[in-house]
Amino acid sequence: MRALAGVSLAVEEGEFFGLLGPNGAGKTTLINVVAGLVRADAGSVRVMGADVVRDYRSARRRLGVVPQELVFDPFFTVRETLRIQSGYYGIRGNDAWIDEVMQHLDLTAKADVNMRALSGGMKRRVLVAQALVHKPPVIVLDEPTAGVDVELRQGLWQFITRLNRDGHTIVLTTHYLEEAELHCSRIAMLKAGRIVALDSTRNLLARFGGSRTTARVVARDGRQFTLELAGYGDLEPQLARLRAQGVEIADLELDRPDLEQVFLALTS
Amino acid sequence: MTTFWTLFAKETLRFWKVAMQTVAAPVLTSLLYLVIFGYAFTGRVQVYDGVSYASFLVPGLVMMSVLQNAFANSSSSLIQSKITGNIVFILLPPISYLEFFAAYVLGAVVRGLVVGAGVLAVTVWFVELHLAAPAWILAFALLGAALLGSLGLVAGIFAEKIDQLAAFQNFLILPLTFLSGVFYSIHSLPAFWQRLSHANPFFYLTDGFRYGFLGHSDFPPAASLAVVAASFFVVSLLTLKLLQSGYKLRN
Ligand SMILES: Nc1ncnc2c1ncn2[C@@H]1O[C@H](COP(=O)(O)OP(=O)(O)OP(=O)(O)O)[C@@H](O)[C@H]1O
Ligand SMILES: [Mg+2]
Numbered sequence: 001m002r003a004l005a006g007v008s009l010a011v012e013e014g015e016f017f018g019l020l021g022p023n024g025a026g027k028t029t030l031i032n033v034v035a036g037l038v039r040a041d042a043g044s045v046r047v048m049g050a051d052v053v054r055d056y057r058s059a060r061r062r063l064g065v066v067p068q069e070l071v072f073d074p075f076f077t078v079r080e081t082l083r084i085q086s087g088y089y090g091i092r093g094n095d096a097w098i099d100e101v102m103q104h105l106d107l108t109a110k111a112d113v114n115m116r117a118l119s120g121g122m123k124r125r126v127l128v129a130q131a132l133v134h135k136p137p138v139i140v141l142d143e144p145t146a147g148v149d150v151e152l153r154q155g156l157w158q159f160i161t162r163l164n165r166d167g168h169t170i171v172l173t174t175h176y177l178e179e180a181e182l183h184c185s186r187i188a189m190l191k192a193g194r195i196v197a198l199d200s201t202r203n204l205l206a207r208f209g210g211s212r213t214t215a216r217v218v219a220r221d222g223r224q225f226t227l228e229l230a231g232y233g234d235l236e237p238q239l240a241r242l243r244a245q246g247v248e249i250a251d252l253e254l255d256r257p258d259l260e261q262v263f264l265a266l267t268s
Numbered sequence: 269m270t271t272f273w274t275l276f277a278k279e280t281l282r283f284w285k286v287a288m289q290t291v292a293a294p295v296l297t298s299l300l301y302l303v304i305f306g307y308a309f310t311g312r313v314q315v316y317d318g319v320s321y322a323s324f325l326v327p328g329l330v331m332m333s334v335l336q337n338a339f340a341n342s343s344s345s346l347i348q349s350k351i352t353g354n355i356v357f358i359l360l361p362p363i364s365y366l367e368f369f370a371a372y373v374l375g376a377v378v379r380g381l382v383v384g385a386g387v388l389a390v391t392v393w394f395v396e397l398h399l400a401a402p403a404w405i406l407a408f409a410l411l412g413a414a415l416l417g418s419l420g421l422v423a424g425i426f427a428e429k430i431d432q433l434a435a436f437q438n439f440l441i442l443p444l445t446f447l448s449g450v451f452y453s454i455h456s457l458p459a460f461w462q463r464l465s466h467a468n469p470f471f472y473l474t475d476g477f478r479y480g481f482l483g484h485s486d487f488p489p490a491a492s493l494a495v496v497a498a499s500f501f502v503v504s505l506l507t508l509k510l511l512q513s514g515y516k517l518r519n
Contacts, residue, residue: 037359039518057362065360071353075282087274088361130357 003029004040004193011171011186013048013137016164018184018201019173020259022267025190027173028068031142035065047138061089064136066128068143068173072115078102078126079111082133089134101129104159106152121148128156132163139163140171145179157183177259181205187259191267201259208265209257217242218251272367275358279375283341290379294337295386298329302391305451315453316484322395326388327478328450333387334409335470338380338416339423339441342372346424347433350517359518365511369421369504376417377410384409398481404489405480408496412473415500416441418507425510425517448474454486469499 004026011017019027032038034045036052036059044051050058073081079098086094102108105125110118115126128144141160145153161183164170174180180187180201187204189197197204215227215235225247227238239249283290306322315324349355358368388397399405419441427433448470454462465471466487476492479485485492511517 035360037356037518039514057364060360060362063360065356067353067356069353069356071356073349073354073357074352075285084274084278085357085361087270087277088358088363090270090362092270134361 002193004033007043007190007193007195009188009195009198011169013169014164014167015186016161016170016184017172018180018187019171019190020177020180020187020263021173021190024192025267026193027190028142029193030190031065031140031171031173034140035063036060061134062137064131064134064139066131066139066141066144068146070120070123070127070147072118072123072126074114074116077112077114078107078118078129081115081126082129085130086133091134094133097135098129098133101132104155105129106155121152124148125152125156137167138169138171142173143175144172145174145176177263181259189263189266197262197266204262205257205259208262209259213254213256215239216253216255217247217249220248220250223247271361271363272371275363275367275371276374279341279345279371280378282345283375283379290337290341291383291386294333294383295390298333298387299390301329302326302394306394313452315456316482319482319484320395323398323482324453324478325451326391326395326397327481328448328474329391330384330387331408331412331474331477332445332448332450334380334384334413335416335445335473336441337383338376338413339420339437341379342376342417342420343424343427343433343436344420345372345375346421347427347430350424350428351430355517365508368511369418369508372421373414373417373504376420377413380413380416381409384413398483400483401480401489403480404476404493407493408473408477408480411493411496411500412470412477415469415473415496415503418500418503421507422503422510425507425515428516444468444470445474447471449486450474469495472496 007026007030019030021027029038033040034047034052036056039053044053046052047059048062050062052059076084082098082102083094086092086098099108102111105128107122107125107129110122115123118126124144124147128141131139139160144156148156157179160170172180172184184201186200187197188195197208199207213229213231215229215238217225217227217239219225225242227235229235229238242249302322302325306325310321313321315321346355349358423433423436427436447465448468449465454465454471457465472487472492472495475485475487476489476496479489
């Protein structure tokens with residue numbers, strides 16, 4: 001069986017890139033090939049010019065991967081885990097950066113707690129921290145927000161967007177499409193091991209986002225109106241027209257093209 | 269070097285944090301062997317002139333602990349990482365297969381030697397300690413632990429489940445150590461079994477190691493050392509090939 005076929009794509013330096021697709025599409029497999037966790041039968045992958053097989057040392061040094069599976073080493077505390085991970089990358093005395101990462105991920109209070117004793121969401125945070133110990137220029141996050149509470153999710157995105165602003169390239173897979181829509185400037189859609197779309201988020205929304213923006217208006221007397229908008233600028237004139245007809249607006253809901261529609265159009 | 273030292277330190281800390289299971293328990297087991305076999309056979313079995321059975325037994329028990337624990341360390345560490353999935357933490361960083369090999373084998377050597385030293389330390393309360401040729405003791409202990417550490421890696425690479433590893437341990441490592449002359453001199457065996465024992469590389473380990481304590485052995489210690497060194501060479505080559513290919517680790 002083939003998990004990936006004919007996947008060819010280039011992520012630009014400094015980009016915030018989304019890798020989307022239904023369960024089993026091959027996102028994790030693709031990440032595993034990039035990370036050197038599995039070897040592809042054919043083809044090649046380079047991380048900032050370094051081939052992931054031939055020049056694996058340079059490739060792996062430039063890459064930080066947050067795996068999808070919630071894995072941990074039960075023998076160690078959070079701080080030990082992060083120190084050991086730094087050591088694997090040849091870094092000694094990394095405590096200043098480790099402390100900073102722990103602070104951003106709200107892990108400081110858990111620094112000396114054994115991994116075994118952490119909740120699922122806390123373990124996920126440690127996985128993110130582990131991927132960042134060596135300040136990799138390319139960060140790959142395989143569903144980083146699965147099972148994570150609202151507060152961390154916001155903190156995590158703040159941290160990740162800051163890293164992106166500082167020049168780190170981000171590759172994200174997620175099933176929360178609002179997250180992808182909000183953060184990713186370009187998106188690849190994967191289906192059954194093949195790329196079915198590869199474009200900027202804006203273009204994808206424009207092409208596959210379904211009909212234009214609509215506004216649903218409920219009047220005080222219970223009547224309902226659906227307004228087809230050419231753009232947001234069109235909203236006020238259309239509402240004014242309704243009011244001129246004596247309609248008193250009680251509720252208003254905007255429905256705009258979103259990634260979910262794009263996703264369904266492309267993958268179902 | 270930081271990469272190697274970190275992986276080595278992780279391998280060492282891992283067993284040291286649960287020393288009750290990984291050090292104290294095997295020391296107790298060996299002590300039980302000594303008490304049961306030592307007292308049962310002392311005075312009845314005389315292997316070398318002027319050497320009590322218990323004095324004959326102690327080096328064998330120490331070597332057996334060194335070998336079994338070295339094997340247990342690398343194999344269980346690897347299989348646990350594979351099963352729990354935390355092996356990604358060592359597969360993602362730029363760790364070369366040589367560093368990987370050296371760190372796991374050296375971790376296994378430390379575990380083997382710590383347990384071996386523990387066994388020796390408790391047995392001196394019961395049996396007078398001879399140290400005829402300490403350099404041989406060290407050489408055989410180091411090579412034996414390294415050989416088994418390397419075999420442990422091979423087993424850990426091939427095994428996909430704990431029971432497959434247990435089979436490796438119960439059907440290969442355990443018989444080979446028991447039949448290496450820990451409890452008896454192979455000269456006391458029928459000719460066929462004597463010849464078969466010579467095909468067992470662990471026999472040379474136990475015999476040469478015992479020479480270091482007693483100054484007596486069934487086989488010339490230098491020749492034993494050569495056999496052991498050659499075995500280690502072959503097994504490490506195989507292990508390095510497996511690690512380099514990524515077999516069952518990166519697939
Ligand atoms: N170790 C494996 N052995 C055999 N097949 C596998 C293995 N891992 C994954 N697959 C298969 O490869 C395909 C791609 O899986 P992959 O995990 O890459 O999907 P994914 O896009 O990450 O899905 P999800 O959104 O559920 O994480 C699936 O059909 C899966 O069953
Ligand atoms: Mg996946």
